Amino acid sequence: MSHIENEPCSPARFRIIDLFAGPGGLDVAAKALGYEATGIEWDAGACATRRAAGLDTFQGDVRRYRAAFFPHAQVLTGGPPCQTFTVAGHGAGRRALDEVLQYIERLHQAVHPANAQDWTQIFRTWRKISEKLRLRELEAKEVKAEKRTVEELRALKRKALKSRLEQLGISAVDIKSALKKLKSPQSLDEFSDDELTNLLRDYGSLNDQLDKLKDRLEDLGDERTGLVLQPLWWVIERSKRPGSKPYEAVVLEQVPAVMRVWEEYAKVLASLGYRTGTQLMHTEAFGVPQTRRRAVLMARLDPAAAGNALRPDCLPKVKETHERYQPGGRQPRAGQADPLPFDTKKKADDEPETWVSMEKALKKARAIQPALPRRPAFTVISNYGTGGVPEARGRRDHDVPSATITGKVSRNRVVEKDTGEDLDRFTPAEAGVLQTFPVKYPWSGNDVSQQIGNAVPPRLALHVLRHVLEPDLSQAEAKTRLKEAAARLESWKKPERPLQIRQHGWWEGHPLTGK
Incomplete structure (x- = not known):
């Protein structure tokens, strides 16, 4: 059941399994592109939102599920909750990163064609890792x-x-x-x-x-060490388990600190027959009215890649459509001359647009949902300090992109720009819009701010999914697809009836389980 008007017929009707799916940022983007997505999510609040939004969901700990439970899923996506990794120093973050990389290397050695291990041996390696992490979690x-x-x-x-x-x-x-x-x-x-x-x-x-x-x-250590390994194991299981078919594509995203993990993931996926690519993506460069950076791993099945490490012909980067935001004023992009004050030259088709401001995004959303607050020129004062000084609160005016939307977004002050007078703080609908969710998205359950802050920006997900799942489209076709999908995303309407959340074991009648 879809709740996006005029759902398109996508180039290929991929079915997506989304791990750690949250309130549905990637899933609602997938629907806007015409794909079917099923999410696995443990948080009750996020599941309440997904239920109200009509998103297909299994509730529970990802570790209780297996790739084999969903044999008809063709694409794996997800954003595993990760501890704070650091690449310098000798603290807990550095040790956590080293440990995760060691586990990935063990799995890599187990699946690499040069070692010729069978499924039983590969599974034994995973079981040893899982058991060690399980016992440590119990002790913790x-x-x-x-x-x-x-x-x-x-x-x-x-x-x-x-x-x-x-x-x-x-x-x-x-x-x-x-x-x-x-x-x-x-x-x-x-x-x-x-x-x-x-x-x-x-x-x-x-x-x-x-x-x-x-x-x-x-x-x-942190129990999330085991969680960050789950997507990799799902790919391995589908690639190596007898009778299984590999995923056609894989898309994973997380905070920038996880990029080192994705780079090691990519080596394993290349050994399994995938063309891979990693990219640090600036959300405002893809039309999100917010500065936020995400580390993204993309992979597409290509049996010719099996046995190689990262190939020179890895997946190309996702093309930015908007300029990156530079605090202190617009700056020319690398290789571009300074714009003339009265330059009326028509913009080339492939030239990036200016980033989207908070004001523009909220005004557009208000045209769809008139009940959204009407605000004078405003300044957002962050709940966080800057430069290590708690008292030095970050500030962003209405005519630029928002700072990163976090789980503390409801604590950010909003004041009138000219007078400094306090205004109402952002509503969940407004915060969701700044994360590029539809203005009518039915935020539900507990800790909505945390749901919004943790979510994948749907507009970013549109670009990544389109890029990985539709690589053969021409530039013009891709641009049209994105434009139409973005319009469907913005005009999304809440379904008349919520969709029941499934629990572990309720496989009957589900299109991904075949039961």
Whole structure:
């Protein structure tokens, strides 16, 4: 069932399985292009939104599902939730990245044609990795529970310390100052009182316990390590499991820090017979009224590529359609001369358009949904600091793209540009529009701001899906396809009835399961 008017007949009716599907950014884009998408998502709030939007969904942990459950899926997409990876230093982020890359290399060695391992051997490698991660996750849960208990005890000790200081007649100002020093309890020796001394000793002991538990959790790693490996295993399973057919295409996206992971993924996919490409994409360069960067992995099945590492003829980059935003004013693109003040030269067909501002996006959405707030010229003041200074809040005016929409978008202040007077903060509909969701998208469930902030911008997904799934279109045909799909996306209407969410095991009657 589709809820996008005048759904087109796409060049090939691919069926997509979307892992970690969120509220549906990629899925609603796929529908605008005429493809069928089924998402797997565990978050109840995101599933509520998907249900209201009529998006086909299985609810649950991706790790409980397998590629074999959906034999008729032809395309794999997804954005696994990833811990913060770092490529420098020796902290937890660097260790997490190293660990993930080691697991990917083990899987690569298992599937590489030069090693000639059969499916049983390949699966054994995956099972060993999965079991190790599972046991560590169970241990981490126990440590986290112990940590919560210690934190609760420490909070009680803190209250007891405050109460004892009050009994000793210490002023409120001195008590406040003393409590700030509790990270170094020995600094409170100025108060000579046996009961207070015992409380401080106990408090210090609890602090030491917490430090050890934090170190243990850091050593155990992050449960998301296993999640970031899931898409790779799904591709391997479909490529190597007897009786399975490889996916025709793969599209994965995440924050820029994950690019190193995608680059290693690409090597494995090349060994499995895919032409691959990675790209750091600036969302405003694809018509999204927001500056945001995403690391994207793209792959298309090409049996001639099997056995090679990254090939020189890897997938080409997705062509940018808009200029990138340069804070402080429009800047000429590399290789272009400065524009003349009154240049009336007609823009070439392949010349990028100017980025889309918040004002333009919201005005266009208001034409579709008149109930959207009418705003004077405004400035958005971020909930985040800049340059490492919490007090230096980032600011963006209405006539430029938004800063990155995060899960804290509802905390951003919106003020009148000229007077600084507070205006209403962005509604979910407005925040969704800045993420290029349809203005009538039915945001539902809990923590809507987080849903919006975590979502793939549908407009970006349009470009990537079109590029990977329709590589043979001419430039003119591709431009027309994108224009028509973008129009369908903007005019999207909520379905009359929600679509029931499926649970694990409810395979009957689903087009991807064949049951």
